Amino acid sequence: MEQQNQSNLVPDALLPLRAEIDTIDHKIVDLLQQRNTIVERVAAVKKITGFGIRDFKREKELLADRGELAKSVGLRSEVIESLFRVILWASRDRQAALGVDIPKEIELKTIAIIGGNGEMGQLFAKLFEGFGHTIVIADIHTSCSNIEAVKEAEVVLIAVPIANTIEVIQEVGPHCREDALLVDITSTKQAPVQAMLDTFKGSVIGTHPLFGPNVHSLQGQRIAVICARDTANWHDWLNTILLARGLSVLDTTAEEHDHAMSIVQVLTHQTTEVLGRTIQKLNVDVRKTLEFTSPIYLMELLMAARHFAQSANLYASIQMNNPETETVLSALKVAGDELREIVLNKDTEAFREMFSEVHEHFGDFSEQALEQSSFLIDRLVERV
Numbered sequence: 001m002e003q004q005n006q007s008n009l010v011p012d013a014l015l016p017l018r019a020e021i022d023t024i025d026h027k028i029v030d031l032l033q034q035r036n037t038i039v040e041r042v043a044a045v046k047k048i049t050g051f052g053i054r055d056f057k058r059e060k061e062l063l064a065d066r067g068e069l070a071k072s073v074g075l076r077s078e079v080i081e082s083l084f085r086v087i088l089w090a091s092r093d094r095q096a097a098l099g100v101d102i103p104k105e106i107e108l109k110t111i112a113i114i115g116g117n118g119e120m121g122q123l124f125a126k127l128f129e130g131f132g133h134t135i136v137i138a139d140i141h142t143s144c145s146n147i148e149a150v151k152e153a154e155v156v157l158i159a160v161p162i163a164n165t166i167e168v169i170q171e172v173g174p175h176c177r178e179d180a181l182l183v184d185i186t187s188t189k190q191a192p193v194q195a196m197l198d199t200f201k202g203s204v205i206g207t208h209p210l211f212g213p214n215v216h217s218l219q220g221q222r223i224a225v226i227c228a229r230d231t232a233n234w235h236d237w238l239n240t241i242l243l244a245r246g247l248s249v250l251d252t253t254a255e256e257h258d259h260a261m262s263i264v265q266v267l268t269h270q271t272t273e274v275l276g277r278t279i280q281k282l283n284v285d286v287r288k289t290l291e292f293t294s295p296i297y298l299m300e301l302l303m304a305a306r307h308f309a310q311s312a313n314l315y316a317s318i319q320m321n322n323p324e325t326e327t328v329l330s331a332l333k334v335a336g337d338e339l340r341e342i343v344l345n346k347d348t349e350a351f352r353e354m355f356s357e358v359h360e361h362f363g364d365f366s367e368q369a370l371e372q373s374s375f376l377i378d379r380l381v382e383r384v
Contacts, residue, residue, distance in 0.1 A: 032087070035087070035091075036090075036091075036094060039091045039094050039095065040094070040098065042095070043094070043095040043098040043100045044098075046095065046100045047098070047099065047100045047102075050104070052100070052101060053092050053095045053096060053100050053101050053246065054092060059088055062084065062088070063081050063084055063085070063088075066080050066081065066084045067080060067081050078375075082375065082378075082379070089217075089219065089220075092219050092220075092246065093217045093219050093246075096217075096218070096219055096245060096246045099130070101243065101244035101245070101246070102130075102131060102244050103240060103244065106131060106132075106240070106241075107237070108131070108132050108133050108134070109133050109134070109154040109155050110133070110134045110136060110152060110153050110154050110155070111128050111133050111134065111135055111136070111153060111154070111155040111156075111157060112136045112137075112138060112149040112150045112153035112155070112156045112157070113125055113135060113136070113137055113138070113149075113157045113159055114138050114139075114146050114149065114150070114156065114157065114158050114159060114160060114168055114172060115138075115139055115158065115159035115160035115161075115168075116135070116136075116137030116138065116139055116142075116159060117137060117139035117140075117141070117142070118139070118159055118160070118161075119212075119213035119214075120159050120185055120209065120212075120213050121137070121139070121157075121159035122213070123213045124157060124159060124185065125137065127218070127241070127245055128241070130245070131241060131244075133155075136149045136153060137149070138150075146168065146171055146172050147171070147172060147175045149172075150172045150175050150176050150177075150180075151175055151176075151177070152177070153176070153177070153180060154177065154179070154180050154181070155180060155181045155183065155234075156172060156176050156180055156181070156182050156183070157183050157184070157185065158172075158182075158183070158184040158185070158186070158192075159184075159185050161313065161314070161317060162186055162187060162188065162314075162317035162318065162321055163313070163317050163321075165184060165186045165192050165195075166191060166192065166195045169182075169184070169192060169195040169196055169199055169200075170195060170199050173195075173196060173198075173199025173200035174199055174200070176200050176202060177202070178201060178202050179202060179231075179232055180202050180203070181202070181203045181204075181205060181232075181234040181237075181238070182196050182200045182202060182203065182204050182205075183204075183205045183206070183207060183238070184196065184206055184207065185207050185208065185209055186206070186208065187208050187261065187265065187317075187318050188258055188261065188318070188321045188322050188323075189206045189208060189224070189226055189254040189257045189258055190254040190255060190258050190323060191321070191323075192206055193206040193226055193228050193254045194254075196228065197228055197229060202229075202231055202232075203229055203230050203231050203232055203234040204228040204229045205225060205226065205227050205228065205230070205234060205235060205238060206225075206226035206228060206254060206257075207223055207224060207225050207226070207238075208223065208224040208257060208261075209221070209222075209223045210222040210223060210224060210250075210264075211223075217246070218245050218246050218247055219246040220246065220247075220248060221246075221247055221248065222247070222248045222249075222250055223242055223247050223248070223249055223250065224250045224252050224257050225238070225239065225242075225249055225250065225251050225252070226251075226252060226253060226254050226257060227251065228254070258322055258323055258324060259324060261318075261322060262322050262323075262324035262325060262327070262328045263328065265318050265319070265322070266318065266319050266322050266324070266325050266328050266329070267328050267329075267332060269307070269315055269318065269319060270319065270328075270329060270332060271332070272303060272304050272307045273307070273315075275300065275304050276304040276305075276307065276308050279304070286301065286305075289301075295377040295380055296377070298380060299376070299377070299380060338354075339354070342354065
């Protein structure tokens, strides 16, 4: 035991070198603080001039310059580029927090959020409050009822669980002001949008935030927007706010959205659930497998464990309410049966043919995926 402890002692010659590194790192943090101070001044100029937070040309030039500088001093350009991408993200996030993209003149509204005490309801309440709008919250344990909340509201946001969305829309729709905007944030769109159109004669916009309530920043997060009926230019009003908070707005239709989500959500969630269920059925010692983990397995395991640490009701609703779920899951079963047969029969030729067909289907995206996934793997390995 004593010998083992001796081998773990830090060599004396290493201590002053570590101290030098600590000093340099502290200087880097000081420089980042100085940079952040300048970013605040940049934000002030942009807010006055209306220039906007993101300048893609400037970012491209900056990353190219820092990469060339890195190579000139013997550093790996891709490492320095990764570092500055994070710095740029933090810069944009700081500018958004300072309200750079908030319009100088914006008409303030009274916004009723039904389900406003839920996580997504709270997120949108905070978003709208940042612009100075008046927020009215109605939820299960609030003194204000759903109908009371919507009667005088100029905007009504439905932020309840998927299973309750149609019922709540049917409850409040007839009581909304005729000149109001009725909007939802449900992850399926055809049924909720149709319910809003059926029960309310004013402006109807369906949305789906393609992110959860625990994101660190709204910068670059996507939100799908379905403008079903617009009687008073509400689409432009809403998009202005979403874009000002750094969101990336995807204008689409309810049908196109639900078809895409049948892949993005239903197929993805189901395959993750099959992986997790199989691990559980095999009684796998997860921590033991981590001793043998590859980066890919670790990524898969992290996503599976993350999935099952969240709301079962949410994932059930997403999969059970998409109109294309049966089609997608049937295709998944057929593919699974096909691959199972190929592998158990040790049919290498059939496996290669399948591999080639799928690779061809992905096309150029395969090469892009190799590059981007390698970046993710490197960042993941760094944190282990």
